[in-house]
Amino acid sequence: MTTPASNAIQIDPITGQKRFATRAARASERIAGKGYSVQTEAALTTLPEHSPGAVFNAEEQAKYRAYKEARRGAADYMAMEGEFARYLDDVYSAPPVPREALADECEIVVVGAGLAGLLLWHKLQRAGFTDVRFCEKGGDVGGTWYWNRYPGIACDVEAYSYLPLLEEMEYIPTMKFASGFEILEYCQRMAEKFGFYERCLFHTTVLETVWDEASGRWTVITDRGDRMRARFVVLANGILTSPKLARIDGMSSFRGDSFHTSRWDYRIDLTGKVVGIIGTGATAVQVIPEIAKIVKELYVFQRTPSSIDVRDQRATTAEEYQTWPHEPGWARARRARFAKISSGRTAIQANDDYLAGKVPDWKERKEHERALSMEELIEKQLDTNFRIMEQVRARVDAIVRDPKTAAALKPYYPWGCKRPTFHDEFLPTFNLPHVHLVDTAPRGVQRINERGVVHDGVEYALDVLIYATGFEWMATSTFNKIRGREGRTLTEKWQTEGTKTFLGLHSAGFPNLFIVSGPQGGGGSFNFTDAIDAHADYIVWLLETMRERGARVVDVRPEPELEYAEHCRQADVATAPLRDCLSYYNGHGEAEPGSLAYYGGNRWHKYRREAQETLAPYLFGDGA
Numbered sequence: 001m002t003t004p005a006s007n008a009i010q011i012d013p014i015t016g017q018k019r020f021a022t023r024a025a026r027a028s029e030r031i032a033g034k035g036y037s038v039q040t041e042a043a044l045t046t047l048p049e050h051s052p053g054a055v056f057n058a059e060e061q062a063k064y065r066a067y068k069e070a071r072r073g074a075a076d077y078m079a080m081e082g083e084f085a086r087y088l089d090d091v092y093s094a095p096p097v098p099r100e101a102l103a104d105e106c107e108i109v110v111v112g113a114g115l116a117g118l119l120l121w122h123k124l125q126r127a128g129f130t131d132v133r134f135c136e137k138g139g140d141v142g143g144t145w146y147w148n149r150y151p152g153i154a155c156d157v158e159a160y161s162y163l164p165l166l167e168e169m170e171y172i173p174t175m176k177f178a179s180g181f182e183i184l185e186y187c188q189r190m191a192e193k194f195g196f197y198e199r200c201l202f203h204t205t206v207l208e209t210v211w212d213e214a215s216g217r218w219t220v221i222t223d224r225g226d227r228m229r230a231r232f233v234v235l236a237n238g239i240l241t242s243p244k245l246a247r248i249d250g251m252s253s254f255r256g257d258s259f260h261t262s263r264w265d266y267r268i269d270l271t272g273k274v275v276g277i278i279g280t281g282a283t284a285v286q287v288i289p290e291i292a293k294i295v296k297e298l299y300v301f302q303r304t305p306s307s308i309d310v311r312d313q314r315a316t317t318a319e320e321y322q323t324w325p326h327e328p329g330w331a332r333a334r335r336a337r338f339a340k341i342s343s344g345r346t347a348i349q350a351n352d353d354y355l356a357g358k359v360p361d362w363k364e365r366k367e368h369e370r371a372l373s374m375e376e377l378i379e380k381q382l383d384t385n386f387r388i389m390e391q392v393r394a395r396v397d398a399i400v401r402d403p404k405t406a407a408a409l410k411p412y413y414p415w416g417c418k419r420p421t422f423h424d425e426f427l428p429t430f431n432l433p434h435v436h437l438v439d440t441a442p443r444g445v446q447r448i449n450e451r452g453v454v455h456d457g458v459e460y461a462l463d464v465l466i467y468a469t470g471f472e473w474m475a476t477s478t479f480n481k482i483r484g485r486e487g488r489t490l491t492e493k494w495q496t497e498g499t500k501t502f503l504g505l506h507s508a509g510f511p512n513l514f515i516v517s518g519p520q521g522g523g524g525s526f527n528f529t530d531a532i533d534a535h536a537d538y539i540v541w542l543l544e545t546m547r548e549r550g551a552r553v554v555d556v557r558p559e560p561e562l563e564y565a566e567h568c569r570q571a572d573v574a575t576a577p578l579r580d581c582l583s584y585y586n587g588h589g590e591a592e593p594g595s596l597a598y599y600g601g602n603r604w605h606k607y608r609r610e611a612q613e614t615l616a617p618y619l620f621g622d623g624a
């Protein structure tokens, strides 16, 4: 049922601010998913030990180099436009709530209602910034967890460290690795508790944001005809929000049903169907065990094997919860401890007692006899990553019975080079007689026709084809639409000068604009909530600082921006051996160093602290 247009926008009699009722969530009995199940079989929940005398690196590295060469330049992805635009339809909501277009003014417009938007709102209102408006493309909150509702979806970071504001919400996640459905519900609860819904314009996509120097304000233009003016704009529009499709000959000819995993179409019942899935990345690894339970035949088209690490899922029991320290701040302390363990795998497999604060900080950390150089540290890390991968491969051999399938499922790059995955049911799925792995290495599926997939001369006729082809990393599709002081867009600036930001949060010439977890945006860890939390704290601090100083406009000076961008470039180059593979982390080998994620570790906090202490990087202005 839609809200009548007249009710969609109302005026709060106390504050005089507009209140919105534009949420369009629709529950469907078909959207009933779950995340990881609990496995107790020891063979599935532990990695095998190394075989005696195992030699690491040489053979696998050589194999991966050959593979990389064979694949170089083959990453050909396409935007979901034209006939493929339907893969982006919002299949989870009722139609947009009708409302009039807005041409008024507010203090802050935030793009995105995912965890970043929600957390930011919580912090902003506590700091007294309430004239805030959110624009969200989807029909409800949740962001990643709104759009991705595929069977089996779950977070790969322990929920006690991933979900923000657990104490304020008085909530304990039901499982160590929460399902996406639980996270979505949690986001909805947060939105209700903190009065977010009335601040948010759902089904509202920001198309363009233009700075007006004379008035010192941004004009935010949306697909609903809005032309809102705002002092500040925050981009909280995520890092993995633009799904992508691999370009495959004949895609448009397929006559069966098809969709992308990030818009799982529950109207299509897979029960008893012949289903094909293209891709074996982090999403597919979660999907495959679930759909294998209901389909008639499942063809898995794999280009590169993922590393399938141990999940070791378990329910949160009341007994376990009672053993945790419960002093105020425990949840943030736990997340901070999680972040301290810098390597992803260590963080995931971390000792629960350490995370819960039951053993002292760093007790288990190995001390080196002397300070190691950056190169030595990278070498050690790389060696560890190859060793873990040896165990990951041994796990495939221990579980998958068919030797040809097992060989194809074994990853041969160092652990962490591509997005690591964790699952205890994925590998056993390939022992089921109706599940078939089709190895399409190194260049991927060759052709699609009206009946299905054709590869190496074999036609695989399908009822349903699922694209698990992932997302563009750090491409929010908005940077090209933000026009700053010189009339050029962020994309134009970065294309001509290279990616340049200060802390990933500002870019000179784009005053009063903040970018959450964008390119060069550090302060995070394997757990994205870390970066979001740090960025939200920083934004609130700067707004408070401006309030105290009576400043209305803030930009950053070119010199500190240049220095910071150079630091990002150097950090990327120095750590590149850890990512010597083709992956979205490095733009499939094409990205300029320092143009995507931040690899400088805790140095981001050093830059941030110095900036906060000296205020030297900022140019404050009175504005109009």
Ligand SMILES: Cc1cc2nc3c(=O)[nH]c(=O)nc-3n(C[C@H](O)[C@H](O)[C@H](O)COP(=O)(O)OP(=O)(O)OC[C@H]3O[C@@H](n4cnc5c(N)ncnc54)[C@H](O)[C@@H]3O)c2cc1C
Pocket: 111, 112, 113, 114, 115, 116, 117, 135, 136, 137, 138, 142, 143, 144, 145, 146, 148, 154, 155, 156, 157, 162, 204, 205, 206, 207, 236, 237, 238, 239, 240, 241, 283, 471, 476, 478, 516, 517, 526, 527, 528, 529, 532
């Ligand atoms: C399948 C999947 C699994 C993941 N698993 C993990 C994990 O295990 N651990 C982890 O730490 N992270 C994980 N992530 C990363 C995850 O995105 C972050 O953890 C976090 O949810 C990001 O929150 P966000 O609010 O910054 O962005 P998002 O959740 O992406 O929200 C951004 C919102 O902005 C909206 N938006 C974008 N552009 C516009 C526009 N122009 N106008 C209006 N609205 C717009 C989008 O619709 C979206 O709702 C995963 C991501 C995916 C896709």
